[in-house]
Amino acid sequence: MDIAKELLAGSRLALSRAITAVENEYDEAVDIMKKLYPHTGNAYVIGITGPPGAGKSTLTDKIVKEYRRLGKTVGVIAIDPTSPFSGGAILGDRIRMNELTLDEGVFIRSMGTRGSLGGLSHKTADAVKIMDAAGKDVIIVETVGVGQSEVDIVKAADTTLVVVVPGLGDDIQAIKAGILEIADIFTINKADRDGADKLNVELEMMLDLYQDKLEWRPPIKRTVAHRNEGIAELVQTLEEYYGYLKETDKLTERRTERVKAEVLAMLEENIGRYVTRTMQSDGEFEQMVQQIQKREADPYTLVADLLKRLLK
Amino acid sequence: MEKRIRVLVAKPGLDGHDRGAKVVARALRDAGFEVIYTGLRQTPEQIAEAALQEDVNVVAMSILSGAHPQLFPVVVNLIREKGMKDVLIIGGGVIPDGDIPALKEAGIAEVFTPGTPTGDIVKFINENV
Ligand code: B12
Ligand SMILES: Nc1nc2c(ncn2[C@@H]2O[C@H](COP(=O)(O)OP(=O)(O)OP(=O)(O)O)[C@@H](O)[C@H]2O)c(=O)[nH]1
Ligand SMILES: [Mg+2]
Numbered sequence: 174m175d176i177a178k179e180l181l182a183g184s185r186l187a188l189s190r191a192i193t194a195v196e197n198e199y200d201e202a203v204d205i206m207k208k209l210y211p212h213t214g215n216a217y218v219i220g221i222t223g224p225p226g227a228g229k230s231t232l233t234d235k236i237v238k239e240y241r242r243l244g245k246t247v248g249v250i251a252i253d254p255t256s257p258f259s260g261g262a263i264l265g266d267r268i269r270m271n272e273l274t275l276d277e278g279v280f281i282r283s284m285g286t287r288g289s290l291g292g293l294s295h296k297t298a299d300a301v302k303i304m305d306a307a308g309k310d311v312i313i314v315e316t317v318g319v320g321q322s323e324v325d326i327v328k329a330a331d332t333t334l335v336v337v338v339p340g341l342g343d344d345i346q347a348i349k350a351g352i353l354e355i356a357d358i359f360t361i362n363k364a365d366r367d368g369a370d371k372l373n374v375e376l377e378m379m380l381d382l383y384q385d386k387l388e389w390r391p392p393i394k395r396t397v398a399h400r401n402e403g404i405a406e407l408v409q410t411l412e413e414y415y416g417y418l419k420e421t422d423k424l425t426e427r428r429t430e431r432v433k434a435e436v437l438a439m440l441e442e443n444i445g446r447y448v449t450r451t452m453q454s455d456g457e458f459e460q461m462v463q464q465i466q467k468r469e470a471d472p473y474t475l476v477a478d479l480l481k482r483l484l485k
Numbered sequence: 486m487e488k489r490i491r492v493l494v495a496k497p498g499l500d501g502h503d504r505g506a507k508v509v510a511r512a513l514r515d516a517g518f519e520v521i522y523t524g525l526r527q528t529p530e531q532i533a534e535a536a537l538q539e540d541v542n543v544v545a546m547s548i549l550s551g552a553h554p555q556l557f558p559v560v561v562n563l564i565r566e567k568g569m570k571d572v573l574i575i576g577g578g579v580i581p582d583g584d585i586p587a588l589k590e591a592g593i594a595e596v597f598t599p600g601t602p603t604g605d606i607v608k609f610i611n612e613n614v
Pocket of ligand 3: 229266
């Protein structure tokens, strides 16, 4: 089956298989991506991140429904952590989105973080492109937490929505640096709980501190996801931000940065792979390691020599 | 290559017994599989469509209510109709021995009844995907 061709003709199975090809690094993935690339760049990509259990999936479900009401098609990529012990994972985000399964304007795909997080961000970016090429108007990427890996993943997004919840104590302090770097919009979810006002004040204070560095002050919304409260307003804010990105050319700027980063990452990966393969195919590498260990040579000189040879 | 076996663990119908499905889901995760768990009360259409979107290698259904003769074959047909010819479809739960041949005839590759060690399920999947 010509996956790219069938995907562009509207096949959901082909869309699904294309993501698998990228995720499993099948040989045909590069060919598929080459064919799809000209058809990308049209979707509005939204990253949703926040602490475990904050209500990200419930919120995603409701945001998708609101976009559907507005006549948009939506793709969702839901990422859950892979167990470091077994390499397996329970991907449970979909359980909150069951009502969307039979809507033909929606496509949901769960992904495990698997081994390398760096690798994941590029696979996520490719999965986004695949859904983009398939014609989805809006693509939502859900990830847990706000660590460095997630920061990389949300770089694939035009807008990052950070979900916070009342009652996490000092967590705001601990994650504020990371949060500020990526948040375009905040939502205080579980606003039905005590502490929403306090959290709101804390966030505003934090933003005040960074005021000078912010070209866009992230608005702070409130939602009660499982009761569908505040969702229409939140989607309106997501759209306003998209408008702002377009008007100010920030969208182009962000996407230019993204292309740069992607090309560099692909280069590094391919060169890295080439080097490892070449080195391991002859015994020279082992010999080098021996020499270095015995202090007969130093790694700095050997690596410089090698580079010269490999890249000529 | 970073291939992982992906399994959809699904509970079709109105049956609310989910303990077995959860035990199986956890065992499969611990065996290194990626498990997509969609929770209770799924229609056959939802299960087949989720299997397609997630591009799973295995669909594993659990029924303890006795509705397996009606539901299992419907899911098999829907999945095959969607063009997923090579998905391994298995079932488990409270299923009388006498019903098993008909289920296999309908395309359920294997049926696991109460008391099955989860290791047997892992082994079956590894040998048949
Ligand atoms: C615990 C239990 C309950 C709990 C369920 C809690 C829960 N959240 O799961 C509660 C109390 C809620 C309950 C309620 C009812 N129950 Co009840 N329940 C049981 C009981 C005692 C044990 C089930 C269990 O959890 N076993 C432990 C798990 C780990 O085992 P398992 O599910 O069998 O799974 C194993 C294998 O079957 C297999 N497996 C199972 N699923 C899958 C899937 C795949 C893909 C694979 C590969 C393998 C696999 O692997 C597992 C590991 O070995 C059984 C009797 C029994 N001994 O089975 C009755 C039983 C299932 N219940 C029964 C009934 C009738 C009911 C009620 C209708 C009772 C009533 N009149 O109110 C309600 C209905 C609830 C509902 N909404 O559907 C009947 C069903 C009769 C039938 N099939 O004809 C049973 C068989 C009791 C009986 N002998 O009458 N029940
Ligand atoms: N009280 C309250 N509960 C909510 C709200 N939103 C979601 N929940 C509940 O919070 C629990 C977790 O919701 P999820 O949507 O799975 O959260 P998540 O952030 O996706 O979780 P992970 O993906 O596991 O990190 C569920 O039981 C939801 O019903 C809310 O606004 N208020
Ligand atoms: Mg989630």
